[in-house]
Amino acid sequence: MEEPEPTGAGAVECYRGVLFGVAYRLVGTAHDAENVVQESFSRWNRLDPDERALIVSPRSWLLRVVSRVCLDHRRSAGFQRRTSVGDWLPEPLPDRRGDPLCDITLDESVSIALVILLEEVTPTARAIVILHDVFGLSFTDIGEIVGCSPAACRHLAVVARRHVRPETGSS
Missing domain, CATH: 1.10.10.10 (Winged helix-like DNA-binding domain superfamily/Winged helix DNA-binding domain)
Structure with missing residues (x-):
């Protein structure tokens, strides 16, 4: 049986780890991933209560927003102008051992x-x-x-x- 999604003010915060994991893998830097997650939370918070009530799964809604923001970021002219010499390597994640949100992200690592x-x-x-x-x-x-x-x-x-x-x- 699937556990019901959390409700109430700030309930979406519990998805930060998985959202960061998606964003990090799509944009490649922790800084950009944090910005994407913050943008998704901002969009959630800008919804009026009636709009929020229509969302059946906040997790799915947030995953959709994070993915779209990441795609927009990667397609942007600023991202396209970035050049590097040699092979690209993703930015290492900061050491957050003991942080349950980071543990979730690392458990789902690619x-x-x-x-x-x-x-x-x-x-x-x-x-x-x-x-x-x-x-x-x-x-x-x-x-x-x-x-x-x-x-x-x-x-x-x-x-x-x-x-x-x-x-x-x-x-």
């Missing part, structure tokens, strides 16, 4: 190698693979987040995975 390889695919494909493979969202839910059909999401995931794990030909 390997550094996968994050690096996913840098080579489009922001949308990266979001689809991370949301599906790491956070277990359905292609239907992901399609609503990224603005694609579930079939298109499935196809982009296959293409991205193929890029991450290239098939080796037999000799």
Whole structure:
């Protein structure tokens, strides 16, 4: 049986760890991920009580907002202008041992190698693979987040995975 989602003022704060985990994997820096999470909470807090009452799952709503903000960030001109010499590496997470929110994020971690390889695919494909493979969202839910059909999401995931794990030909 699934546990009911928390309600009341500040209830969405319990999702900070998972939201940070999604944002970090999509934008690549802890600073940008924190900004994305703060923006999602700001959007939640700007909703009037009637709008908030219509939201069946605050967690799903927040995941959708975080994912969309991350995609917008990665597609932005400022992000596109960033250049680096050599291979890109994700920023290491600050040491927060004992912080339960960080423990959740680390428990759901994805390997550094996968994050690096996913840098080579489009922001949308990266979001689809991370949301599906790491956070277990359905292609239907992901399609609503990224603005694609579930079939298109499935196809982009296959293409991205193929890029991450290239098939080796037999000799």
